[in-house]
Amino acid sequence: MHRAVRYRVSMPRPHTHLLEVEASFPGGASVLDAVMPVWTPGSYMVREFARQVQDMTAHAPDGTLLPVRRADKRTWRVDAKGVAVTLRYRVYANELTVRTNHLDGSHAYFNGAATFLYTEDTRGLEHHVTVDAPSGWRTFCALGQRANTFVAQDYDELVDSPFEVGPHTPLTFSVEGVPHEVVVWGDTVQDPERLCADLKRICECQARVFGGLPMPRYLILLYLTDRGRGGLEHKASTALLFPRVGLSTNRGWEDLLTLVAHEYFHLWFIKRVKPRALVPFDYAKENYTSLLWAFEGSTAYYDNLFVRRAGLMSAQRYLTRLGETLTALHATPGRRVQTLAEASLVSWVKHYRPDENSPNSAISYYLKGEVVSALLDLEIRRATGDARGLDDVVRVLWQRYSDGSGVPEDGVEAVASEVAGVDLTPFFDRALRTTQPLDYSVFSHVGLELNFRPREAASDKGGTPPRNRAGEGKPKGWLGVTTRGSGTVAVVMDGSPAQDAGLYVEDDLVALNGWKVDGATLLSRCEERRPGETVRLTVFRRDRLLEIPVVLGTKPAEAAWLSRVERPTDAQKAAYQAWLGSPWEESPGQS
Structure with a gap:
């Protein structure tokens, strides 16, 4: 028989929230250590998935029980005596997030890291998964199939391929001949044709940057809930959590599009081009890198920009959203305490474990990383007369590191300076390694200037000029x-x-x-x-x-907005259009 690790997942009693799993490992080891990851790639926090595992037994090929004991928090040790071993266990699945597992009477959603035991010795083998679904339910996963079995080339690919099982009918569209499916749980999308058409335009814009798509098919798992928002990227799929009420408003629809754009960009920028510190993944402990600002911050910069490029957001609306990001940054006292490089490095104990003091002591590498990426794009455009920009940086990184070898810690900075044709070390030293205020003067290259005012209400996100002109000067x-x-x-x-x-x-x-x-x-x-x-x-x-x-x-003036200069030069108008794809003379429209 083909040497592989084989799993069977069943859910005979969905109301118990228990997934029943069989994991079969080839023979050869006298002692088999089967382990669970403590974290899942894309979510940089130790989550201790083994805490949800129960009822572990070990069996020889003839069904004989083998001795199995808990060696540590994540390891089950089997006295295998060289024979193949099948482990049977249950996984409690009642946590509906994009990183964990959820099973009830309506569906099952499970992630590899939270479900599948592995061994270091067999990690590089093919991993096969068979799902025993309840009657009337279908199984969705981006993995390829042989007969009724899903096949991952190794454990890393399995961890990167979540499963959704339920009575769903997917929405479909195609991008450059690559089929895309959208599976929705929790509610129905009132305008599925619009959703598919909008997503298709965004995906096509991203594919053009890289010259094509890196996968044979793509799966979007969309979970509509009463609250919560987030996503987790995968090699050929994504899982998204989104408030269902958001789909009924223009702002909410726009927000969903930016969320999909963010996770889709990760197909290239983190799933295939990744920090060298993450190669290979160590599922036993934290994997430290100072580059999350680039891989998540730049992706945050691009998510709005690709919605703009797809023609689904006006240029003025884009500037408003960028102003909201700048407002959030300047409303965070922690920007004066923690550097962006440190925020990336210690995400394991800071970003994913916030407390009441986090705004005072830390900064989000998503938030500041987005702003720094915008400034970097404009710095390169200014240095090259708009001949190049951040697109060229990510393309070069794709060309050099898409083989999975990983980007060295100084790799992004080196490529950016190469593309710009000037040494950008002073820019990076200030933006990444100090807590000094960022230099916003580069906005003038595209005819913009940054302004600040006090917030006018608790719900004021910034991004726009003061609305209450009458009381503008009153402290x-x-x-x-x-x-x-x-x-x-x-x-x-x-x-x-x-x-x-x-x-x-x-x-x-x-x-x-x-x-x-x-x-x-x-x-x-x-x-x-x-x-x-x-x-x-x-x-x-x-x-x-x-x-x-x-x-x-x-009250501090922390609400930011970007305004046009009064007398733009022809060069500024041209640079603005090259950046946002909109003529300077075009009406700003509504924000």
Whole structure:
């Protein structure tokens, strides 16, 4: 028989949320150590998938039970005596995220890292999966098939190929002759034709950058839920979590398109061209790289840009969204504490494990990485007279490292300088390795300038000029907290009046100057007052009623927006059009 690792996954009792798994390993080892990954590629946090495994037994080919014991948190050790071993176990699957497993009466979704034991000795063999689906359910996976078995060339490909099982009818479209499927769970898409048409345009734009597609088929698994948003990229598929109510609004639809554009770009930029530190994956522990800013931040920059290039977002709307990103960056005090390179390196304990102090102590490599990627694109365009840009950087990286060898830690910087024709080390030193403010002067190359103003409401994301022109010059009182629920303090900003006065996270706000407030009215009541005024905040702290005087500060100008220069040169107009594909004279339209 062909030497391979074979799995069978069944779900005879979906309401128990238990996947039943058989894992059969070829003979040869006297002792077999079967292990579970502690993390899954694309999500840089130790998640301890072994915690969901139960009821482990080991069997010889004739069905005889073999001794099996737990060697450590992720290892089951079998006294194999050289024979082939079949392990039978159950995996609890009741966590609906793109990184974990979920089984109920409506479907099953499972990821390789959270489901399949492996051994280091057999990791490079083919891995075959047979799924016993309930009657009326179909199995969807991007892996190729032989008869009714899904075949992965090795364990890494298996981990990179999630499964969805359910009574679904997929949506389909084609990009450059490559079939694409969209499988939706949780609700129906009211306009499936529009969804397929829009996704096709975005995918085609990306394929043109790289000269074609790197896979024979592609699968989009879309999970519509009451809350939550996120995605996880895979070698020939993606899993997406998205709020179902978002599909009913133009902004929500746009957001879904940017999410798909983000994960699709990863086909090239992280799944095939990846940091050398991730080659090969070590599933037993953290894999450290300082390049996540490039692979995730640049992808975040491109997700909006490709929706724009596909003609599904106006140029002005794109600039508004970029302004919202800049606002989020400048509203994060942690940008003055953590460098972008460090944010990439310690994502394992920072980005994926946020707490109430994270805004004060850390910066997202997605967020700042997107801004730095935009500035890098413009720096290269300025240096080359718009002959080259970030597209050329990712193309060169694709040409050199698509063989899976991995990009060295200085590889992105070296290629960017090569493409630009100038040494970009000063740019990278400042952007990646210091907490100095970024240099935004390069926006002038495309006739834009960056402006800042105070936020006008708690929901103000920035990106647009001030709406309340009448009160534009009037300073507003500032407390410096964010709240959740009916008024529980969630974050106290570093250096804020609230911090100076001794307001704590988890304080329950009751009143301001004796009058009842909640999370929304608190901030507006503070803004009605002038900086320097003292207000009395009444709070419950661990069930004790306290009154805390706070001297209000001046609300910071952290909401950013990009405006056009008043007298653009012909060169600026041409550079703007080369960047965003829209004539300068075109009406800005609505943001």
